Amino acid sequence: MTNENRQKIVASVPQKGFFGHPKGLFTLFFTEFWERFSYYGMKAILLFYMYYEVTKGGLGIDKNTAMAVMSIYGSLVYMSGIIGGWLADRVLGTSRAVFFGGIFIMLGHIVLALPGNLTMLFISMVLIVLGTGLLKPNVSSIVGEIYSLEDHRRDAGFSIFYMGINLGAFISPLIVGEVGMKHDFHLGFGLAGIGMFIGLIMFVLTKKKNLGLAGTHVANPLSNDEKKKVYTIIGISAVILAVIIVIAIMMGALTFDSFIALVGILGVTLPIIYFTVMYRSQKTTDVERSHLLAYIPLFIAAVMFWAIQEQGSTILANFADERTQLNFAGFKLSPALFQSLNPLFIITLAPVFAWFWVKLGKRQPTIPQKFSLGLLFAGLSFLVILIPGYLAGTDALVSPLWLVLSNFVVVLGELCLSPVGLSATTKLAPAAFSAQTMSLWFLSNAAAQALNAQIVKFYTPETEILYFGVIGCASIVLGILLFLFAPKIQSFIKGVR
Template identity: 55%
Template sequence: MDGQGEKSLDHAFFGQPKGLQTLFFTEMWERFSYYGMRAILLYYMYFSVAKGGLGFSPTTAASVMAIYGSLVFLTSVLGGYLSDRVWGSRKTVLYGGILIMFGHVVLSLPFGAGALFISIVLITVGTGLLKPNVSEMVGALYGENDPRRDTGFTIFVFGINLGSFIAPILVGTVGMDFNFHAGFSLAAIGMFFALIYYYFSGKKTLSIDGLYPSDPLEPDDLNRLVLEIIGGLAVFAAIIAGMWYFKVLSIDNFVLLLSIIAILTPIIYFVVILRSKKVTKTEHSRVLAYIPLFIAAAVFWAIEEQGSVVLALFAENQTNNNLGFLHINATWYQSLNPLFIMIYTPLFAFLWTYLAKRKDEPSSPAKFTWGMFFAGLSYLFMIIPIFLFGSSAKVSPLWLIGSWAIVEIAEMLISPIGLSVTTKLAPKAFESQMMSMWFLADAAGQAVNSQIVKFYTPGHEIAYFGIVGLVAIAFGVVLLLMIKPVKKLMDGVN
């Protein structure tokens, strides 16, 4: 029996292939470890040493958090390349998981700032290896015309959000109420469970094809790759040495350097794709159409990803978390993102299906436009409590809940739509690279974050929320005016 037939007969996990169960729990535990760590990392960096923290300034801690998130998505490009050309998806995911686990282990040890930066390297590279390839392996479970594919991805995404929802509550409570390093240990244990389950269950349920690269490197390609890596590292080391020589090497300036790299990378990618002779005239037009959508996505992620930075600071310092007998841990607010996604997903799925049947479903650029309006509105909403009660007052948790409820509407209008439109607009010769571009939108947005979050300081909250919110809405207006020309450039793609 051929592979297509075997796939169609596998209904062992809620009518889905058995391999989906393996990948569901692997990604659930991986997200548990990652978002558990992120829930307490900001507080660990800026809490005083007496409180178990590192004593960074809040602005430096916020900047490091933002560039950390940027690097995670930047390294996803590396993960996709190594999977396709060197290790295959199954080994790449395993190696990434091992790096992530050791990154959490390093954080769990009381070795100060040095351990923090070592863990950042391990976790960013590990997540970059693991995350894009797990998603690719889900798609590989299904035949080309298998009608279960969309449902399978829906189940898989639910697992992602389930792990992300539980983590801030469990890891956050242990980290904030007991000890930061104990919280990081819990994240390491979560990743350990993911690895054990993935390794043993994967042997039985995942395709052997994932053990081999789909487009293996030839010897000449490998030699050239090694030289390029060595050259890139040499240039990076020279820049660092120059910064040290001129006495400008600091955490803030190092973050600035990484931000510049994260912003330049997608720009270079677009130039390479648009100048390629492999891209047809129609594909060239579609890539041009993708550029304003990419910028909109970057602006959106710059706002959405501030939930673990700016809104986390607001949750700890400006929110009344003592409600009678109930004490709300500031990390618990990080669970609002996945909670609202799980609530909204079936509602939006029904909405798009209903509108499609009536032939009234808005185009992808229109959905992005509305997403920008909601993203900006979520920040303008945060001006209200500060205006009413002042920046020194501690306000009701309902303000944070309301802001998250609004921004997650924006995510439903941009994130899944962006994934879909990326695959539709991708030139055939750059299909994988275009999916990497989608991750780079998040990387670029968080790179911008690493610089602008420095302006979120006591007494300037209204200006910060107002300016960022209005920038998002202004870009939404620009995108609204560009809907027709963008649709024309999309050349038949909706």
């Protein structure tokens, strides 16, 4: 996107109206609030739905397999952002991509709300994966469009937007989780679908007035010749892929283990391909190539961070179900309720971090320094959760306060890394790949969860202390290295802070 187009878009958006920020932040805040309500509400009960016995309303899947499926599901959700980013940059524009994504997500939750079997589970997953790929990276890209590149409110705006994400994520386990765990899983999934429907309505009714031209510009549209060539390639590829899948199933080669391994390979190779294509493109300027080089260590740091944070819905969810004393202070706690801890702390602390970055202004830490802090806190969160096993043994139930403390520490890291990463991505993205670079940012989460699918099998009560210790220490060491090299990385960013 040219600077002239950026200026036209910013000029079309009312710049005051939502906590001192552009009015369009209201529309994007609540669209993402309801999308995250639906996603995290579903996610709060999905693991338990998969491995609980059929007599308890579940599917009876093996526990370790269920945790691997959760990680693969999360990986594919973020990996699909490649498709969503490409469609937004080349065909739809980000606004239309958000709308169609919301429809797919809603349909996915409706399928989950119907009593069914593994087949219906996988159909719903496909719909939600495609829908999230369209919506998630593109709604964040629109946030970047409503601010000028020189606007010091930008990082604070992303922190407020991030608070909206987590407000939805906080409320949904309390509502969807409570209904799903205590009454009926399918009724809980139905509530998640209603949440996405409300988000779609709000987006459609307020986007014209609040967003102006934001999201309507197609950054790098396909020419007529390119359309014919690209659509032909997509059609042929889809047929070939379908044939390969059918043959693999008939030969018994497509198993859970082989699929997990395939996603793991994709989690590593796709970011490499993405970086290479953007770096070598003739549409990428020399300054933008320098930005991409600086982005690589930030991406690696994000993978390490998300590998820890995303285990909150797998390893730590199982920890809450089987290793935690759920009768606490006279209350019977649901294991799904612990999924609200992370967003609760973000809601509480995000305004503090937003104010702090604005207060520091040009004196605030650089982007690489903020990322290094994120890694340090993430590593410490895993060291915290190994303490009760070390003190009392891994066969005893532990106080839920240990999960509270671990979640609090990782949130400190998340607020140093995640909203800053979103903002940095919009600043460092090559103009011809604006939405696709946001998709690349979400690939860090996809790579992390693809990695998690490989390593969750190593977690057992016997290996609990070693598991948390090795991963936690690895994150701390990487954080220290990133901090030491932060000045060199910053020199490649060239003026962006």
